[in-house]
Amino acid sequence: MLVKRLALGVLTLILLSLLIFLSVEALPGDLAEAILGQQATPENTAAIRRELGLDLPPWTRYLHWLGGVLQGDFGNSLALRKPIAELIAPRLANTLFLTLYTACIAVPIALILGMAASLFRNSYFDRISNITALSAISMPEFFVGYVMIYFFAISGYFPSMASINAGTPFLEKLYLCFLPALTLTLVVTAHMMRMTRAAIINVLALPYIEMARLKGVKSQRIITAHALPNAIAPIVNVVALNLAYLITGVVIVEIVFVFPGLGQLMVDGVKFRDVPVVQATALIFASAYVGLNLLADIISTISNPRLMRQR
Amino acid sequence: MSNTNNPKYAISNEVAHGETKAKAQHLQADFMAGAISRRDFISTALALGVSLGGATAVVKQAQAATPKSGGRLRQGITGGATSDVLDPGQILDAYMINVCMGQLRPCMTKIMPDGSTEGDICSGWQASNGGKTWKFDVRKGVEFHNGKDLTSNDVVDSIRHHLGEDSGSGGSGVVAGIKTIKTDGKHGVIIELKEGDGDLPTLLSDYHLNICPSNGEGGIDWQSGIGAGPYQLVEHNPGVRTLTKKFANYWNTGNEAWFDEVETLGIGDPTARLSALATNAVDAINSVPPKTAARLKNMRDVQTLISTGNKQATMPMLCDVKPFDDINVRNALKYIINRQEMLDKVFFGYGELGNDNPIGPANIFRATTDELPQRAYDPERAKHYLQKAGLSKLSVQFHAADTGFPGAVDAGALMRESAKAAGIDIEVIREPNDGYWSNVWMVKPWSACFWSGRPTENWMFSQVYLSTADWNDTHWKNDRFDMLLRAGKAETNQAKRRDIYVEMQQIVHEDGGLALPVFQSDIMGYRTSMHVPDQIANNWELDGHHACRRWWQV
DSSP, X not given: OHHHHHHHHXXXXXXXXXXXXXXXXXXXXXXXXXXXXXXXXHHHHHXXXXXXXXXXXXXXXXXXXXXXXXXXXXXXXXXXXXXXXHHHHHHHHHHHHHHHHHHHHHHHHHHXXXXXXXXXXXXXXXXXXXXXXXXXXXXXXXXXXXXXXXXXXTTTSSOSOOOOOTTSOHHHHHHHTHHHHHHHHHHHHHHHHXXXXXXXXXXXXXHHHHHHHHHTOOHHHIIIIIIHHHHHHHHHXXXXXXXXXXXXXXXXXXXXXXXXXXHHHHHHHHHTTOHHHXXXXXXXXXXXXXXHHHHHHHHHHHHOHHHHTOX | OOOSSOOOOOGGGTSOSSHHHHHHHHHHHHHHTTSSOHHHHHHHHHHTTOOHHHXXXXXXXXXXXXXXXXXXXXXXXXXXXXXXXXXXXXXXXXXXXIIIIIIIOOOSEEEOTTSOEEESSEEEEEEETTTTEEEEEEOTTOBOTTSOBOOHHHHHHHHHTTOSXXXXXXXXXXXXXXXXXXXXXXXXXXXEESSXXXXXXXXXXXXXXXXXXXXXXXXXXXXXXXXXXXXXXXXEETTXXXXXXXXXXXXXXXXXXXXXXXXXXXXXXXXXXXXXXXXXXXXXXXXXXXGGHHHHHHSTTEEEEEEEEEEEEEEEBOTTSTTTTSHHHHHHHHHTOOHHHHHHHTSTTOEXXXXXXXXXXXXTTOOOTTTSOOOOOOHHHHHHHHHHTTOSOEEEEEEEOTTTSTTHHHXXXXXXXXXXXXXXXXXXXXXXXXXXXXXXXXXXXXXXXXXXXXXXXXXXXXIIISTTOTTOTTOOOOHHHHHHHHXXXXXXXXXXXXXXXXXXXXXHHHHOSEEEEEEEEEEEEEETTEEOOSSOOOSSHHHHHTHHHHOEEO
């Protein structure tokens, strides 16, 4: 089953790369026009096209690129004329750092709040935590970011710019990236928390929980030992979805906090029609989704003895 | 533009007139010139009867006026992108102009704060043959960051990088007039032009024309970022951060470039730039949106810097497309623009009124208001021109996007309202920012555009308003104008040149397809820990992108 899922994943990625390629082709203009902007003349645009092979037909360029990728070569960035890997590696590292950082804050908070909310269902605590989380998710990310800057950066507690690089020491990275991580935490917590709450409440309605209650098990233990293990599947799925979102969808937060991550790279790639960069980042994003979903499925399977011992 | 944080204090005002006053004046002059020490100055001043506070004020003043070496200049700049290469032909925006031209690789010439052109890599030049043949003297003793001497060979290869059919350079338009360029010994460069041009030295200050080391094969080494500039490259992370450090053997050390290090950060988001300045994460930022400039004034330890140069918001009409092919229609449209309202509402007052003339505040031969009266909002006059065109009403489309100029769509909306009084119906079409320069500008008959302006009249006119120019964005053809442009180029008598350029400005104003409502100010911010000269250059933002050379840390 795992092999089949992986093969399907690879096929998805290839189809996706074709789709992305066609979309970037469909956009008006090309790299030559984009980097010359207002200074373009027919002569200098033609010269750049010749130099970079942009005058070749689109399908030739796509197949050339695909051939390279299958051999592990993602090609060169058209604009920088440097290998893509060089360009992406530091940014991928930054993005993964921010994702993990946020996950370390957000996932425990979301799970604990979700469990507590299901334990004290319909209490004031439940309502307040729900309202707070929903308000945070309802505000646009950039606004949450600016509010964070207003309260924590202008007063001098935390820096407003998370401009980290490969040489930044780990602790300083944690300090520099605190505000973006906090902003993203506010953005993703609600979804995970509410799913935890809903999944546990769902399980709490089942007869075996009633049995446990009749046995006299404490309600706290009912949730952690009886309900949670059976609610893991939906929770893990939502956590995976949110982690994938943290990898792929944070470009606005990156811009607000001047964080050099992958999202910004992709936006610049699209802006300058740098197809290989767009393709490579899109593949990373898609792999993150495919991979994390696969992982979530594996964890839910393991968590469910009925699925594990199917045969 | 002056800043007011530097009040002048004279100790001679404190003492009685007569001999003591003269002594006090001399004393202060000697001290300011560095002839006597601070201790001597204070003790002598006290002996003359000057208060301690007064003497200290002068010392502070002197400290502020004397350049101080050291420290790091941290700039937060727009226009950085992950696709930023060090190739001088592909410099596109403020970030790379600042890093390449300002810090790493100066050009042959540079523009001074007063708008004049001075030699940078070149120490001097002579023109002959009616401005067709030019000899440039390459400064002796200039060293590249790798220790190599800079010679005429490097200069020739650097300029050739932008010449010829195979050059994908954005600067190819600037050097299009060059026929041949060759070396003349180790320290001479001879340039032959297709036709005479008295502005060549100024042209050569263009930010694309960085002087890079020759690679020995007729090309240049731009990849390493090596140049002969005051700062050498330590780290370049495209679109994110560039760190440079003082080049120990910089030829002009002692006269400029006081910082030990310059850190340039790409901050595209205006709010992020402002908060970086407010939280002391950077020392200077460019491109403060007019909307938020007032906020800057309320920040502690932060000063606003405003310079109005030639940056212009324009609305070019294609003169070969109906109805803009009729001069009366063009004139009618020029009269329905309420320029003052546009300046106040779209640009929040930061700028100057435009007069449908691309020659702006940073040009020397700009026509005075007597020579070229300011065009004002006048719907009656617009109606009169419509009648002359044989029309009772007019419907046109104006294509705009913020890429054209910031606020272009709003400007269009204001224009639509003010045009109603003349019975003109303007439909404002919002275009996507993406691909604007290829699909809208010079394609749609009436669109929004901006020019950062050019330091010389001739340059601006021959790049955009000459009938055969690549960027003739009004498709305008006026024989008298073209003839005058050629005459002005070859003319060496300044008074006659002025007459020619003024007449050309009148022609563009009367006949051209250009509506130019506003010259936009550059609004910048800096922390008071920086010393900023009283006069800053207005050819580019951040003191002509030479802040790293002309500013210092107090």
